Amino acid sequence: MPEPVIQKSELKKACKNCGAELKYKPGTTSIICEYCGHEDHINLDTDPIKELPLRVYLESQGSQANSEEISILHCKNCGANQHVEENYKSLHCVYCGTPLIREDAKTEQWILPGAVLPFQLTQQEAIIRFKKWVKGLWWAPNDLQKATLDPQSTKGLYLPYWTFDAQLYGQYSGQRGDYYYETQSYRDSNGRRQTRRVRKTRWIPVSGNVQGFVDDTLINASKQHTGKVPRGIALWDLKKLQPFESGFLAGFVTEKYTIPLKDGHLESQDEMREIAKTWARRDIGGDEQRVSHLNMQLEEETFKHILLPVYISAYRYKNKEYSFFVNGENGSISGKRPYSFWKIFLTILAGLFVFGLVYLFSK
Template identity: 25%
Template sequence: MHDLSAAQSELQCANCAGQCVYDPAQQALVCTSCATRFGLETDNDDRAAQEFDFDPDASEDDVPVVAETRAHHCQTCGGDVVFVGQTLSERCAYCDGPVILATSDTGYQTKALIPFRVPECDAQAAAVGWVARRWAAPSDLKTVVAKARVAGLYVPFWTFDSNEAVNYWAKYKVRRNKRTVVRKTSGALRITFDDLLVPASPHVTPLIRDGILHDFEPRRLRPYRPGYLAGFGAERHHQSVAEGLAENADDKDLLIRNRIKGHVGKSGVHDVRYITDTSGVRYRRILLPVWILHYQYKGKAMKVVVCGMQGRTYGERPFSWSKLAGYAAALSALTIVFGLGWGAGGLL
């Protein structure tokens, strides 16, 4: 996020001097006063997918900066959400907790983003449709979710590339007559990781992450412009590249172990150990769009997350205990009928 005065200038309507907001349906800035549309395309759009080299032995040239922005600090979860243009929310987009206004925020420059493509009305419809398809959901849940508070948010992510030269040692099991025998094996393989998507914030929960991971398309990346954020909140990047790579270590370890098991090609592979020489690390520092719908059911706070790119929907939901009891009773009755029928057939 860049200088606030420059952002305000970009968001002012050239036709009537009114305030503009980004409209996902039109993929453009739209004036709230005269409805004039302003495209955000640039000659550099094709460069937004550019990746940046990282040398772990050199000092990082990607350093944090202080920007004058409207930053909201959540008093509940500690999240910081900034707004470009007019302040549009006094609740945290992540947890719906109260926020206090600050005027500056220190973070890293955003490299690129994927703009919202799903309008708020479509996100709410997707959330209502999602809860309507939930098994044993309370009958009034659709009505409750339809009234949920909707927050549009750009969340920070990394993409990482790397080349891994892996040497491994493992054990596997084989059957010999009636005995199970453990064998040892070792080997080497090369793994290329491309666009591993990693959350760059502790506030990006698995619910939010899973709502985005399946829909990331680098070709949709656009260079950062304040106009894309007009009307939405955004969390800035606060991690260095080294910190982002450390956050990705566990996921990458799991992926490498799975590749090793596939390379061994035996059943019962276990006790996997390996060393890897990592090279060719490249990264992007990006923002991705998500809708978060906050609702309460019988005093319990829950949320439904809708991907702002394609509308994929995930969420938290309650169960109807009366429906569960009814399903259990029906299943028991079917089991008894089947048992009686089986027994009667055996007597014939």
């Protein structure tokens, strides 16, 4: 009987000196042992990040061509699907904190990530960003800085995304608007005749062609969970992407995509259509533009599955829990926060008082 094949992402990363867990050190190309300090280097692939031919993968046989099996833990409370390395100690859902049972893990197929943007911030740096964020909150209660934050609940998560590339060709028709001005006469409130310049728009029909390369259209690949991540932090520098290497995942949780490739492709077409309209408006010129018809064609379409970093955590204030998110690459932060009723009430009261004084003096 042949020996079972151990998939790359399931390999246990143990320290060769003491056998303890090795974890990826953010901002480096190393995985380290927190017990004895041993450090292993992640060997980066020097080849360019691979773009996969889209049409081949949309067919059933092509979809398995660059895939592997991984173990998935399904949260029964919120439904999140998370891949956790074999030796990852904290078995709690990164979204809702529900305990996960390793024996419930199921083996599933996924398209192997083509690239990963490694964490650039450590967990401690994410917590520092949180404390700085709390200090800068307007309308927050004065004692919010005493909020309880459990460092163990601050988890690093790799979010799944699709990116799509294509050569775009578009034919458009519409209208170009050019401003011109006319002088009009009118009477003011005292009955005196006055003149003023009025802006008007002259519209002329136009048509034309646009074309160009659309690079890395980013599509969220997990609809019910990553949708909770605020848009304000969902901006990463994709130039920092590295060819996929499972060492970057050591010590972190990876969420499996729940939006299939074909659905992600449909969404990317909507994004590319908006790009084509922008190109068309730029081509039309003038002061205003109207695009009434656009025929778009995409060729040489490629895609890749990528993983992007974020820290997810929660803090407690007066026995209520609030969640927040930190971008694992650039440190931007967003989240839920409490508001001070008295601060808002007194500010409104002060505004009404000033308004009342202005009104009395104007009389």
